[in-house]
Amino acid sequence: VKTKTGKFLFAILITAVTLALSLNEVIAQNTPPNLQQAGYYHMVLGKFKITALSDGTTPQKLNELLQNAAPGEIERLLRSSFQSTTIECSVNGYLINTGTKLILIDAGTSDVYGPALGHLAENLVKAGYKPEQIDAVLLTHIHMDHMGGIMNGNNITFPNADIYISKPEADYYLNPLNKDKALDAMKRFFEGAEMKLRPIEKAGKLKTFEYDQEIFPGIKPVASYGHTPGHSFFLVESDHQRMLFWGDIVVSDAVQFANPAITSVYDHDSKAAATLRKQALADAAQKGYWVAVSHMTFPGIGHITQNNTGYRLVPINYSNSGIGQ
Ligand SMILES: [Zn+2]
Ligand SMILES: [Zn+2]
Numbered sequence: 103v104k105t106k107t108g109k110f111l112f113a114i115l116i117t118a119v120t121l122a123l124s125l126n127e128v129i130a131q132n133t134p135p136n137l138q139q140a141g142y143y144h145m146v147l148g149k150f151k152i153t154a155l156s157d158g159t160t161p162q163k164l165n166e167l168l169q170n171a172a173p174g175e176i177e178r179l180l181r182s183s184f185q186s187t188t189i190e191c192s193v194n195g196y197l198i199n200t201g202t203k204l205i206l207i208d209a210g211t212s213d214v215y216g217p218a219l220g221h222l223a224e225n226l227v228k229a230g231y232k233p234e235q236i237d238a239v240l241l242t243h244i245h246m247d248h249m250g251g252i253m254n255g256n257n258i259t260f261p262n263a264d265i266y267i268s269k270p271e272a273d274y275y276l277n278p279l280n281k282d283k284a285l286d287a288m289k290r291f292f293e294g295a296e297m298k299l300r301p302i303e304k305a306g307k308l309k310t311f312e313y314d315q316e317i318f319p320g321i322k323p324v325a326s327y328g329h330t331p332g333h334s335f336f337l338v339e340s341d342h343q344r345m346l347f348w349g350d351i352v353v354s355d356a357v358q359f360a361n362p363a364i365t366s367v368y369d370h371d372s373k374a375a376a377t378l379r380k381q382a383l384a385d386a387a388q389k390g391y392w393v394a395v396s397h398m399t400f401p402g403i404g405h406i407t408q409n410n411t412g413y414r415l416v417p418i419n420y421s422n423s424g425i426g427q
Contacts, residue, residue, distance in 0.1 A: 141225035143401035144424035147392065148340025150200050150320065151424075153229050154394070154401030157193040157210030157251065158219035164189060164354050170372065171364045176357055183356035191354075193247050194402040195222045196347060196394055197231065198338060203318055204231060206239045207336055207347050208396060209251030212259060222251050223259055236260040240317065241267045242349030243330040244275045245368070246294045248396065253298050258305065265302045266317060268325075269310040271332025276300070288370070291330075326351070326382070328375030329368070335382075345392035345403075351379050355398050359383065360412040383413040392418075 143154040165176050165187040180187060195208040210222030223233055239260055241249045244267070252258070252265055274280055276299065281292035302308045311317055313325040313334070324335040329350045336347040352358045353366050362379040365372035386393050386406040393415075395402045404417040 139400075140228075141221060142229035143403070143418075144229070145403065145418065145421070146425055147338065147345050148343040150198055150338065150340040152338075152345065152394070152403075153197040153199070153231075154403060155195045155197060155206075155210070155222050155225045155229065156400045157195060157222040157225075157247070159190040159192050159400075160215065160218055161188050162191040162353065163187060164357065167353060167367055168357055168364050169367060170376070171357075171361070175361065176364065179357045179360045180354070182360075185354075185356055189354070191397050192400040192402060193219055193222075194394075194396050194398075194400055195248075195251070197226065197229070197236075198321065200318065200320060200340075203237045204235050205318060205321065206236050206260070206263070207394075208242055208248040208349070209239050209259065211247050211250040212252075212254045214246050214250040219247075220251070223254070233260050234262050236263040238318070239263050239265045240321070240323070240336055241265065241271075241334075242336070242347065242396065243267075243333045244271055244291055244295050244299070245330070245350065246291075246298070248349070249298050250294070253301055256301070258302070258307070264307050264309045265299070266309045266311055267299070268323060268332035268334045269312060270327075271330060271334070272299070272308070272310045274331040276303070287367075326378055328371050328373075328378045329366070330370050343392070345394055346382075346386065348382065348393050348395045350396055351375075351382055352395060353397050355395075355415050359406075359414060362412070384408075387413060 141156040145152050164180060168176050177187060193210060195206060195210050198205045211219040213220060226233065239252060275292055275295035281289055299308065311323055313323050316322045320339050322337045324337055326333045326335045333349055335349060338345045358364050358379060362383055363376050365376050369375040383406055387408040390405060392403060393406060398415060404415045407414050407416055
């Protein structure tokens with residue numbers, strides 16, 4: 103009996119070891135080389151569905167990117183948010199499903215910045231949509247991390263979509279005379295517009311808009327001059343719920359919400375950008391609407407509160423059902 107029991111236990115041990123080894127093998131086979139995150143986040147806004155789409159993240163040296171700060175201020179504010187001077191910065195786009203239209207706000211980077219970025223279209227598919235279903239892409243501004251994704255090489259990424267940008271932004275960046283007058287550091291934004299926006303214009307799919315009138319029911323562009331000459335917010339409203347899409351009002355919420363006077367080297371008019379940031383933060387904190395921000399940590403959606411050290415983003419509560427609150 104003893105021998106039989108011993109053999110039986112030995113067999114169990116061998117089976118367990120074999121099973122553990124084969125499980126390890128399965129895990130090893132299914133682990134991607136880099137740890138990708140889910141990349142999309144659904145929530146409800148009135149009758150609309152909003153889906154945040156990650157284009158990826160990219161390291162940013164905030165102590166070089168940000169300026170107009172007191173000595174050591176940027177480092178101190180980053181430390182107080184447990185961040186180092188180089189952080190992985192999110193690049194977010196947003197899909198609005200109005201029930202009748204699928205509208206994208208910003209389009210990510212596509213093929214421009216290498217494999218860490220350029221995932222927006224693939225995350226759109228993972229989120230349950232197809233690029234050819236998109237009716238319109240609304241661009242907050244011309245910078246490549248927002249409009250790069252409208253073209254993939256020579257191909258139009260969203261073949262059935264019109265691309266919308268503010269009239270002042272298109273007029274400024276599609277005029278070669280302005281490139282000649284611009285600072286050297288700013289010339290590449292004109293080149294980006296030629297590369298990505300000009301083919302869309304040639305295909306007859308570029309539409310410009312004026313401010314403060316709806317482009318689609320419930321979706322209205324708001325002038326937000328500063329970061330670029332025709333930078334636009336988009337106010338989205340359904341059933342009295344409001345969300346303001348802020349584009350590049352902020353690169354680092356840890357720094358620029360604490361001190362909105364700190365500006366970015368990419369600002370076209372940094373003084374105007376700082377003034378706008380102060381006004382926008384005060385308005386959002388007072389009125390309590392949702393904000394969605396391109397470079398705040400994914401999904402970049404939340405509310406703004408004010409305290410004695412400035413403003414702070416209260417991120418959306420995670421909800422697996424997509425209700426979001
Ligand atoms: Zn920008
Ligand atoms: Zn940006």
